[in-house]
Amino acid sequence: MSGADPPPEPAPEQGPDLRLLPGALTAWTVTAATLAVPSWWRVGVAAGLVAAGASVARVGLGRRSVSGLRAALAFALAATALCLGAAGLQSLARDAGTVRSLAAAGAVVRVEGSVASDPRPLAGPTRLAGRQIVLLQLSLRAVEGRGARTAVRSRVLVFADARWAQLHRGERLRATGRLAPARPGDDVVATLSARGPPQVTGGAPAVARGTERLRAGLRRAAASLSPDPRGLLPGLVVGDTSRQPPGLVDAMRATGLTHLSAVSGTNVTIVCVLALALGRLAGLGRRSRLVAAAVVLGGFVVLARPEPSVLRAAVMGVIGLLAVAGSRRRTGVPALSTAVLVLLVVDPWLARSYGFALSVLATLGLLLLARPWTSWLSRWLPAWLAAAIAIPLAAQAVCGPVVVLLSGQVSLVAIPANALVAPLVAPATVLGLVAAVVSPASAPLAHLLAVVAGWPCSVIALVARRLAQVPGGQVDWPGGARGALTLAVGTAALVAAGPLLARHARRRPVAATGGLAVALALVLPVPGPSAWPPPGWVLVVCDVGQGDALVLSTAPGRAVLVDAGPAPDDVDRCLTRLGVRSLDAVVLTHFHADHVDGLPGALRGRRVGAVLTTIVDDPPERARAVGAWCAEAGVVVRSTRAGESVRTGTLTWQVLWPGRVIHEGSVPNNSSAVLRVQSRGLSLLLAGDIEPEAARVIAVRLGALPQPGVDVLKVAHHGSAKQDPGLLALARPRLALISVGAGNDYGHPADSTLRLLGGLGAVIARTDLLGDLAVVAGASGPALATSGPRSHTSSSSSGSSTAR
Known part of the structure; x- marks a missing residue:
C-alpha cells in the first residue's frame, strides 16, 4: 500500500441505553398498583422478589442473548423489591401509633406538630359557610384523644379556615379537630377538620424563615404588576401559585403550559445553566463548575420549598439538561431510570402522582426523541427553529396519554404555545430569581427587576389566553x-x-x-348531529330515573354537580359521557336517597373540591352515609345556607335557601338548597325538592333581586303537584326541566304542574321522555339538546330546540 492510510471513519453514534428502563417502569407500575394494600403484604412480596431475583441471577443460561435477558429480569425483580419494601416499611412507620384508629372512630383530638406544607385555598369554591377554606399538611408529634396522649410520627391533611392561612412551613403548633380516615393509598394517614385557630408554639427554623423572607420580597416586588404577571412570576420562579388568576390557570392548562405556572424541570435547567455559565466566566474548572451548580441548585430547591414536586423537578431538570446538551447521550436513560427508583424509594406516593408521571415522561421524550427530531427538522429549518419545534413536540407526544387521563382532551395548540413562550422562560426566571435574592437589601431594585421580568410573563399569559380561545384548539378524546x-x-x-x-x-x-388527511379524519372525533354533549353546554340534567343529578359546566373537564341521583353507576356514566374529570363542588340539596345515594359514583376516580349540604341532617341515616363516603374519599363536607355566593370557573351561584327550618310539610324537602345560577349569559333556578311552604319564602327573596325572572328552571320535586304558583310566575322560565323516572308510581309530573308551566309559556322537557337534557347558551336564549331516553334506545340520538 503506498501513501498514507486514509483516516478511519468515525464510529456511528450509539443509541440510548435502554437496559434499565423496563425494570424501572415495572417497579413504578407495581408500586402504584399496591399503595392501597396492607403494608405487611408489600414487605412480604418484596422479600419474595429478592429471593426470586437472586435465583435468576444464579441460574447459568449460557448464551449471551439469554444472559442479557436474565440480567434485565434480575434487575426488574430487584428494583420492584426495593420500591415495594421501601413503601411497605414507610407505611408501617407512618401508621404506627393511634392516629389511624382515632380517625376510624371519628374522634375529636388535640394534636401537636409542625406545618409540613404551605396553606393553599381549597380547589373549587373558596368560601363555604361564609369562611375561606384552606388545606395544609401537618407532621404530627403527639395526639391526645379518648383520654390518652401518645407520641406519633404521622402526617395528616388539615381542612381549616382562613385563620390558618398565615402559617409558615416549619412552624410548630397545637390544634383541635376531628379526625377522619384518608383514602387508601394517600400520602397522609388521616384528615383533620380543624376546630378553631391554631396555637403557634414555636417558629420555623432559620433556613425556612430566610427563604420565606425572599419569597415575600418577590411577592412585594411584583405587587404593582397587572394580575397575570403578578400571579405568574412568583409561581414560575419559586412555585408560589397563591396569586394566579383562575382564568389564567385554565388557559395554561388548555394550552399545555401548566409546567410554567409552578416550579418545573425547565426552571431547574435554567438555574443550572446559569450557574455553569457564571462558573465558566469566573474561570472555574469543569469539576468546580459542577460543584458550584450543585450548590446553587440546592439553594434554589430550598427557596422553592423542598416538597416532593420540587425535588422531582430538580432531578428531572438535571437529567433534561443532560438530554439536551449531553455529550454522553447513552447515559441519559439509565440516569432517568435510576432517578425514578431513587425518588420512589424516598417517596413511594409519587408513584400515583400525575405530576411525577408527566415529569418523567417529558424527560424521557427529550432523551429519546428531541435530538433525532431536531436533526431531521434541521434539514429544512434553521437549527434554533428546529429545536423550538422538536423539544415541545417530543414532550407532548410522550405526555399525551396522561394528559388525556386528566382532561379527556388533546390540545392541538400545546406545541405552538410551548414553542412561542420557550424564549421567554429563561429571562423571566433569571430576573425573578435575582429580584427575590436582592429584595431584603434593596426593595426598589427588586421592584425594577420584577417589572422587567413581568414583561415576558405578560407575553406568556397572553399566548396562553389567546391560544386557549382558538376554535378547535382542544379536541375531545375518549377518557379513561x-x-x-x-x-x-x-x-x-x-x-x-x-x-x-x-x-x-x-x-x-x-x-x-x-393519507394524513384521511388518518386525521379517522382518528379525531368530529362533532356531528349525534355528538354528546353538545358544544358549549351549560347544564345537563342527567337521566337517572326517579331522582336528581344536575351537572353545571365550569371549564373543560370540570363541573359542579347538584345532587347525585339514586344510583352510583347512573351518575358516574353521565359524568363520564360529559368528560367531567374534576368536580369543583358537589351540592346535595337534601338527604333523600334519590338525591344522595349516587354520590359514590360521582366521587369515583374524580377530584372533588368539596361537598356542600343542606343544614338539616334528615334523614339522619342518609346524612351519616354521605359523611362516611366523603371521609373515605378524603373530601371535606360543609353545610351551605341562604346568603352565600360562590364563583368557580365560568359559574356564579347564589344560595337562596335554606335560611331556617320549616316544620310544616316535609322538613327535608323544605330544607332543600335552592340555587340561582349565572353562566354564560343564562340565569338558572335550581329548586331542589321544595314544597309550597319554602317556595313562598324563596319567592320573597327572589323578588328582591333586580331581575327575578330566569331562563331555565329545574322544576321542584320532579314536577309534583306541590308547587307555588307565585314562585313560578315570578321566575317565569323560558325552559322548564323535569327530572323524573319513567313509569314512577308517584304520579310525577302532575298534570296541574304541567298546565301551570305551559300557561306561563315555558318549553317543558322531561328526562323520562327525552333522556339527558342539555342546555346550551344560544344566540336568542337557552337552547335544548337531548340524548334520547335510556329505556327506549341503546345509543344516544340528539335533538335540539330553542326556548322562546
Whole structure:
C-alpha cells in the first residue's frame, strides 16, 4: 500500500441505553398498583422478589442473548423489591401509633406538630359557610384523644379556615379537630377538620424563615404588576401559585403550559445553566463548575420549598439538561431510570402522582426523541427553529396519554404555545430569581427587576389566553384508561413508522398529504348531529330515573354537580359521557336517597373540591352515609345556607335557601338548597325538592333581586303537584326541566304542574321522555339538546330546540 492510510471513519453514534428502563417502569407500575394494600403484604412480596431475583441471577443460561435477558429480569425483580419494601416499611412507620384508629372512630383530638406544607385555598369554591377554606399538611408529634396522649410520627391533611392561612412551613403548633380516615393509598394517614385557630408554639427554623423572607420580597416586588404577571412570576420562579388568576390557570392548562405556572424541570435547567455559565466566566474548572451548580441548585430547591414536586423537578431538570446538551447521550436513560427508583424509594406516593408521571415522561421524550427530531427538522429549518419545534413536540407526544387521563382532551395548540413562550422562560426566571435574592437589601431594585421580568410573563399569559380561545384548539378524546391506551398505541405506531413515512412523503408529497388527511379524519372525533354533549353546554340534567343529578359546566373537564341521583353507576356514566374529570363542588340539596345515594359514583376516580349540604341532617341515616363516603374519599363536607355566593370557573351561584327550618310539610324537602345560577349569559333556578311552604319564602327573596325572572328552571320535586304558583310566575322560565323516572308510581309530573308551566309559556322537557337534557347558551336564549331516553334506545340520538 503506498501513501498514507486514509483516516478511519468515525464510529456511528450509539443509541440510548435502554437496559434499565423496563425494570424501572415495572417497579413504578407495581408500586402504584399496591399503595392501597396492607403494608405487611408489600414487605412480604418484596422479600419474595429478592429471593426470586437472586435465583435468576444464579441460574447459568449460557448464551449471551439469554444472559442479557436474565440480567434485565434480575434487575426488574430487584428494583420492584426495593420500591415495594421501601413503601411497605414507610407505611408501617407512618401508621404506627393511634392516629389511624382515632380517625376510624371519628374522634375529636388535640394534636401537636409542625406545618409540613404551605396553606393553599381549597380547589373549587373558596368560601363555604361564609369562611375561606384552606388545606395544609401537618407532621404530627403527639395526639391526645379518648383520654390518652401518645407520641406519633404521622402526617395528616388539615381542612381549616382562613385563620390558618398565615402559617409558615416549619412552624410548630397545637390544634383541635376531628379526625377522619384518608383514602387508601394517600400520602397522609388521616384528615383533620380543624376546630378553631391554631396555637403557634414555636417558629420555623432559620433556613425556612430566610427563604420565606425572599419569597415575600418577590411577592412585594411584583405587587404593582397587572394580575397575570403578578400571579405568574412568583409561581414560575419559586412555585408560589397563591396569586394566579383562575382564568389564567385554565388557559395554561388548555394550552399545555401548566409546567410554567409552578416550579418545573425547565426552571431547574435554567438555574443550572446559569450557574455553569457564571462558573465558566469566573474561570472555574469543569469539576468546580459542577460543584458550584450543585450548590446553587440546592439553594434554589430550598427557596422553592423542598416538597416532593420540587425535588422531582430538580432531578428531572438535571437529567433534561443532560438530554439536551449531553455529550454522553447513552447515559441519559439509565440516569432517568435510576432517578425514578431513587425518588420512589424516598417517596413511594409519587408513584400515583400525575405530576411525577408527566415529569418523567417529558424527560424521557427529550432523551429519546428531541435530538433525532431536531436533526431531521434541521434539514429544512434553521437549527434554533428546529429545536423550538422538536423539544415541545417530543414532550407532548410522550405526555399525551396522561394528559388525556386528566382532561379527556388533546390540545392541538400545546406545541405552538410551548414553542412561542420557550424564549421567554429563561429571562423571566433569571430576573425573578435575582429580584427575590436582592429584595431584603434593596426593595426598589427588586421592584425594577420584577417589572422587567413581568414583561415576558405578560407575553406568556397572553399566548396562553389567546391560544386557549382558538376554535378547535382542544379536541375531545375518549377518557379513561381506554382513551389513554388508544392514544399511546397510536403515538407509538406513528413514531415507529416516522422514518418510513418521511421518506414516502419526500417521494410522493401529494399522496402523503392525502393519507394524513384521511388518518386525521379517522382518528379525531368530529362533532356531528349525534355528538354528546353538545358544544358549549351549560347544564345537563342527567337521566337517572326517579331522582336528581344536575351537572353545571365550569371549564373543560370540570363541573359542579347538584345532587347525585339514586344510583352510583347512573351518575358516574353521565359524568363520564360529559368528560367531567374534576368536580369543583358537589351540592346535595337534601338527604333523600334519590338525591344522595349516587354520590359514590360521582366521587369515583374524580377530584372533588368539596361537598356542600343542606343544614338539616334528615334523614339522619342518609346524612351519616354521605359523611362516611366523603371521609373515605378524603373530601371535606360543609353545610351551605341562604346568603352565600360562590364563583368557580365560568359559574356564579347564589344560595337562596335554606335560611331556617320549616316544620310544616316535609322538613327535608323544605330544607332543600335552592340555587340561582349565572353562566354564560343564562340565569338558572335550581329548586331542589321544595314544597309550597319554602317556595313562598324563596319567592320573597327572589323578588328582591333586580331581575327575578330566569331562563331555565329545574322544576321542584320532579314536577309534583306541590308547587307555588307565585314562585313560578315570578321566575317565569323560558325552559322548564323535569327530572323524573319513567313509569314512577308517584304520579310525577302532575298534570296541574304541567298546565301551570305551559300557561306561563315555558318549553317543558322531561328526562323520562327525552333522556339527558342539555342546555346550551344560544344566540336568542337557552337552547335544548337531548340524548334520547335510556329505556327506549341503546345509543344516544340528539335533538335540539330553542326556548322562546
